[in-house]
Amino acid sequence: MSALHRAKAAGKNNYHIFSSNLNISTYKQYELERDLRKAIKNNQLLLYFQPRVDTNTRRMISAEALIRWEHPTWGIVSPAEFLPIAEEVGLINEIGDWVFQNVCEYLETWKKEGLKLVPISINFIAQRFLRSDCIPMIVNTLKKHKVDTSLIELEITETSIIHHEKEVESILTQLDEIGINVALDDFGTGYSSLAHIKDFTIGTIKLDKSFVQQIAIKPDVEIIIKSIIFMAKGLNMNVVAEGVETLEQYEFLKQQECTEIQGYIFSKPVPEADFLKFLKTPILKPQVNYLADGMQERRAFYRLQLVFPLKADMTITTFKGNSVTLGKTEIAIDNIGPGGLKFYSTIHLPVRHDIIYEFETVIMGKEVKIQGQIVWKDEQLDGVYQYGVSFIINEKDRQDLIKLLNNFSLKLKNNVLVQDTNFAHEDPLSYIKKINQVS
Numbered sequence: 001m002s003a004l005h006r007a008k009a010a011g012k013n014n015y016h017i018f019s020s021n022l023n024i025s026t027y028k029q030y031e032l033e034r035d036l037r038k039a040i041k042n043n044q045l046l047l048y049f050q051p052r053v054d055t056n057t058r059r060m061i062s063a064e065a066l067i068r069w070e071h072p073t074w075g076i077v078s079p080a081e082f083l084p085i086a087e088e089v090g091l092i093n094e095i096g097d098w099v100f101q102n103v104c105e106y107l108e109t110w111k112k113e114g115l116k117l118v119p120i121s122i123n124f125i126a127q128r129f130l131r132s133d134c135i136p137m138i139v140n141t142l143k144k145h146k147v148d149t150s151l152i153e154l155e156i157t158e159t160s161i162i163h164h165e166k167e168v169e170s171i172l173t174q175l176d177e178i179g180i181n182v183a184l185d186d187f188g189t190g191y192s193s194l195a196h197i198k199d200f201t202i203g204t205i206k207l208d209k210s211f212v213q214q215i216a217i218k219p220d221v222e223i224i225i226k227s228i229i230f231m232a233k234g235l236n237m238n239v240v241a242e243g244v245e246t247l248e249q250y251e252f253l254k255q256q257e258c259t260e261i262q263g264y265i266f267s268k269p270v271p272e273a274d275f276l277k278f279l280k281t282p283i284l285k286p287q288v289n290y291l292a293d294g295m296q297e298r299r300a301f302y303r304l305q306l307v308f309p310l311k312a313d314m315t316i317t318t319f320k321g322n323s324v325t326l327g328k329t330e331i332a333i334d335n336i337g338p339g340g341l342k343f344y345s346t347i348h349l350p351v352r353h354d355i356i357y358e359f360e361t362v363i364m365g366k367e368v369k370i371q372g373q374i375v376w377k378d379e380q381l382d383g384v385y386q387y388g389v390s391f392i393i394n395e396k397d398r399q400d401l402i403k404l405l406n407n408f409s410l411k412l413k414n415n416v417l418v419q420d421t422n423f424a425h426e427d428p429l430s431y432i433k434k435i436n437q438v439s
């Protein structure tokens with residue numbers, strides 16, 4: 001953080017930032033922090049919607065509103081990236097109210113268009129929830145847009161309940177009285193028991209995706225899921241399983257009579273235009289190929305697919321036409337050829353031709369330093385991204401690279417870990433998760 005503030009002070013009236021204390025992700029963070037205040041005013045915030053589907057009928061019976069920020073440089077920024085900044089700079093409540101208001105506006109518009117509505121669930125942070133103007137804000141906004149309370153559900157996290165029990169209980173009771181359902185988000189991550197929660201007026205629990213994703217992998221987690229669903233049913237609560245990605249997980253949850261399914265298997269969160277299609281045709285089909293990457297460009301050169309990835313340092317040398325000096329960030333190269341490479345990183349970067357990157361690695365004792373631009377990207381699970389890079393390289397350097405890669409390719413046939421080469425000793429996804437401490 002301090003590097004960020006120093007750079008900010010130094011770069012106050014100056015577009016450029018020259019600091020090798022800043023790497024690409026702190027630089028991005030700096031820009032996001034600088035621009036967030038303007039984002040609301042400039043209409044850069046938007047809502048995506050993700051269907052929640054009845055397990056048996058596959059009918060969309062509600063949907064969750066999820067916020068996005070369309071940043072002019074960095075593209076779509078995820079809430080996991082900018083909400084912590086919003087909290088830090090004191091914009092979190094304003095953004096929360098923006099979400100609530102926009103959901104109500106959408107519901108009003110859809111109703112006018114004659115669509116059959118489903119309840120929309122809205123994420124609320126404890127801090128907003130506990131403010132005295134919370135209920136009045138909700139009531140007034142619903143009234144203004146003529147939205148019935150049954151069309152809104154609030155999601156609060158399990159952990160926020162644990163920390164403020166008494167206050168939360170009273171607000172939950174008031175919400176219950178005006179007819180607003182509350183769902184307990186990320187259930188299972190906060191170690192609270194259903195026995196404890198039954199005293200709160202909560203209609204729905206959302207089983208955290210970290211549980212769902214252990215189905216068919218960890219038998220003991222399956223037993224926990226079974227008992228949560230069983231007990232919730234006894235207490236008259238709905239159970240929504242979050243993060244359902246595979247048919248196997250879906251079948252298991254169906255067998256356990258889990259009420260609702262939310263996850264990529266039915267749909268990723270989508271912008272309004274796509275969501276309208278679901279409202280019009282609400283029976284959804286499980287998608288099994290959503291992970292297939294179809295974005296690879298047509299290539300003029302071959303690529304060398306590596307068994308073990310190359311560790312490399314990456315930096316940005318040109319940012320929107322201006323040269324910059326930033327620190328290095330470690331990435332993993334999965335394939336490389338004379339025309340470009342593919343790498344893995346946890347940083348979410350935009351596909352833009354006016355940002356030029358530099359990559360540095362060592363192949364057979366030779367330091368390789370090449371520049372290029374990102375031409376496609378694809379999201380792996382758990383916040384790891386894959387990027388396709390096209391090199392910006394002169395003909396002579398290209399010929400040298402071809403020679404080196406030809407030699408490298410011959411050596412790789414005898415030994416996948418060619419000597420004096422900057423290999424990581426695991427697959428690129430595990431390696432990137434490890435160095436960034438992603439679980």
Ligand code: C2E
Nearest residue numbers: 066067078079080099123124125243244245262263264269
């Ligand atoms: P959450 O409330 O737990 O939302 C579910 C997250 O899981 C979403 O991430 C969604 O895109 C993702 N997801 C859904 N299905 C799958 C799946 O099958 N597999 C995987 N791997 N992920 C899946 P998203 O949209 O990036 O939001 C992240 C978090 O940001 C949310 O977690 C929520 O805590 C917060 N958030 C999003 N929108 C808002 C908002 O309007 N207000 C507040 N306060 N928080 C928000």
Ligand code: CA
Nearest residue numbers: 064123155185
């Ligand atoms: Ca949620």
Ligand code: CA
Nearest residue numbers: 185186206242
């Ligand atoms: Ca959740």
